[in-house]
Amino acid sequence: MLYTSEALQQLIEEFAALPGIGRKTAQRLALHILKQPRDEIVQMARALVNVKDRIRYCSSCWNITEIDPCPICSSPKRDRGIVCVVEEPNDVMAVEKTNEFKGLYHVLGGSLSPLDGIGPDDLKVRELIQRMNGEVSEVILALNPNVEGEATTLYLTKLLKPLGVKVSRIARGIPVGGDLEFADEATLSRALEGRVEL
Amino acid sequence: MLYTSEALQQLIEEFAALPGIGRKTAQRLALHILKQPRDEIVQMARALVNVKDRIRYCSSCWNITEIDPCPICSSPKRDRGIVCVVEEPNDVMAVEKTNEFKGLYHVLGGSLSPLDGIGPDDLKVRELIQRMNGEVSEVILALNPNVEGEATTLYLTKLLKPLGVKVSRIARGIPVGGDLEFADEATLSRALEGRVEL
Numbered sequence: 262m263l264y265t266s267e268a269l270q271q272l273i274e275e276f277a278a279l280p281g282i283g284r285k286t287a288q289r290l291a292l293h294i295l296k297q298p299r300d301e302i303v304q305m306a307r308a309l310v311n312v313k314d315r316i317r318y319c320s321s322c323w324n325i326t327e328i329d330p331c332p333i334c335s336s337p338k339r340d341r342g343i344v345c346v347v348e349e350p351n352d353v354m355a356v357e358k359t360n361e362f363k364g365l366y367h368v369l370g371g372s373l374s375p376l377d378g379i380g381p382d383d384l385k386v387r388e389l390i391q392r393m394n395g396e397v398s399e400v401i402l403a404l405n406p407n408v409e410g411e412a413t414t415l416y417l418t419k420l421l422k423p424l425g426v427k428v429s430r431i432a433r434g435i436p437v438g439g440d441l442e443f444a445d446e447a448t449l450s451r452a453l454e455g456r457v458e459l
Numbered sequence: 460m461l462y463t464s465e466a467l468q469q470l471i472e473e474f475a476a477l478p479g480i481g482r483k484t485a486q487r488l489a490l491h492i493l494k495q496p497r498d499e500i501v502q503m504a505r506a507l508v509n510v511k512d513r514i515r516y517c518s519s520c521w522n523i524t525e526i527d528p529c530p531i532c533s534s535p536k537r538d539r540g541i542v543c544v545v546e547e548p549n550d551v552m553a554v555e556k557t558n559e560f561k562g563l564y565h566v567l568g569g570s571l572s573p574l575d576g577i578g579p580d581d582l583k584v585r586e587l588i589q590r591m592n593g594e595v596s597e598v599i600l601a602l603n604p605n606v607e608g609e610a611t612t613l614y615l616t617k618l619l620k621p622l623g624v625k626v627s628r629i630a631r632g633i634p635v636g637g638d639l640e641f642a643d644e645a646t647l648s649r650a651l652e653g654r655v656e657l
Contacts, residue, residue, distance in 0.1 A: 264552065265517075265522055265523060265524045265525075265529045265530050265531060265551075266510075266513065266514050266523055266524055266525045267513075267525065268506070268509040268510045268512075268513040268514055268525060269510055269514060269523065271506045271509070272506040272507060272509070272510045274506075275502070275503045275506045275507075279488055279491060280487065280488070280491050281484065281487070281488075282488075286479065288549060288552065289478065289479070289549070290477055290478070290479075291510065292547075292548060292549050293477060293478050294507060294510055294511070295510055295511070295514060295523065297511075299508075299511045299512075302507050302508060302510070302511045303508060303511075304473070305473045305507060306504035306505070306507045306508050307504070308466070308469045308470040308473045309470060309473075309492060309500050309503060309504045309507075310497075310500055310501060310504050311466040311469070311470070312464075312466045312467055312470045312489065312492055312493055312500070313492070313493070313495075313497045313500045313501075314466075314497075315464065315466040316464050316466055316467060316493060319463075324463055325463060325464055325467065325493065326463045326464060327463075327464045327465065327466060331463045332463050333463060349490075350490065351486060351487070351490050353463070354462065354486065
């Protein structure tokens with residue numbers, strides 16, 4: 262008799278179904294929950310459902326938001342002339358963390374991947390093109406530096422350039438704090454290509 | 460503007476408050492939740508609250524249970540003459556997984572730790588002594604092999620021996636699949652002490 266409680270067993274299954282959480286961690290988390298005050302558990306349960314009920318997609322940039330348009334798209338402080346294209350909402354968070362970028366975003370919802378059957382119509386590509394209405398002067402492509410991201414970058418460049426907007430991509434190179442010795446060849450050759458004059 | 464949704468931010472905080480889950484993992488989990496169907500999220504939220512509402516402690520062995528006495532204590536298949544003493548409910552699960560032990564359990568709720576102010580009255584020690592009513596012939600002490608566990612093992616041995624029950628402890632030694640070369644001195648010397656004649 263491994264579990265003397267069905268409720269506990271069910272919670273362990275729920276935790277174990279989350280990505281990157283194994284059975285042992287799931288068990289540890291469930292036993293931790295058991296020791297918490299009821300109020301806090303109810304609060305956590307509510308937070309779970311709230312995320313589902315309150316969040317939708319911004320009709321302009323397709324980032325997640327509770328109000329449409331999203332706080333970034335409706336902010337008067339943001340530069341409406343520059344749009345950063347990313348794959349997923351967590352990429353927006355990653356860029357926002359830098360405090361470097363003050364323009365708007367466009368979340369594609371993934372990257373082109375013919376092998377998985379993901380073509381331009383499965384991404385917010387048409388919506389991106391529709392945003393090129395003269396107000397936007399530069400598009401920064403910030404897709405993941407893998408095969409799918411590269412293909413998407415090339416595809417979008419071909420679509421955007423004829424519209425007369427400046428198209429750039431984020432630099433690929435040695436990460437800050439990284440070590441030349443441990444960099445792979447592809448990264449190092451991109452770092453050389455992208456060298457900056459001093 | 461790091462998070463464009465307060466609901467998402469709150470769920471990230473909730474996940475990050477769990478033991479062993481950092482901010483990055485919390486963010487990844489919250490975005491995973493966002494992509495799940497609403498039904499599944501509601502089911503998970505319910506599992507959280509159920510654990511709090513349905514689980515209590517067995518009045519005999521102090522393991523977690525939904526019915527009192529717990530399924531192990533009330534099972535006719537278990538040997539009532541042998542009691543395995545452990546620190547926490549997850550230790551019961553660990554022993555049950557072996558399918559080796561067919562007796563009953565007693566969950567202390569921790570181990571003696573004078574530095575943290577945990578004495579015998581904070582553990583289910585008195586309740587363990589009260590169970591020594593003649594029916595129990597052997598007590599196996601299965602506490603964690605650390606300083607607190609050792610102290611608790613010695614303390615319980617002194618209390619139980621005069622009651623005329625056989626008291627044993629689980630073996631300390633090289634883990635199965637382990638390597639002599641990498642075993643620490645304390646483990647290796649316990650393994651030598653506890654050698655078994657062939």
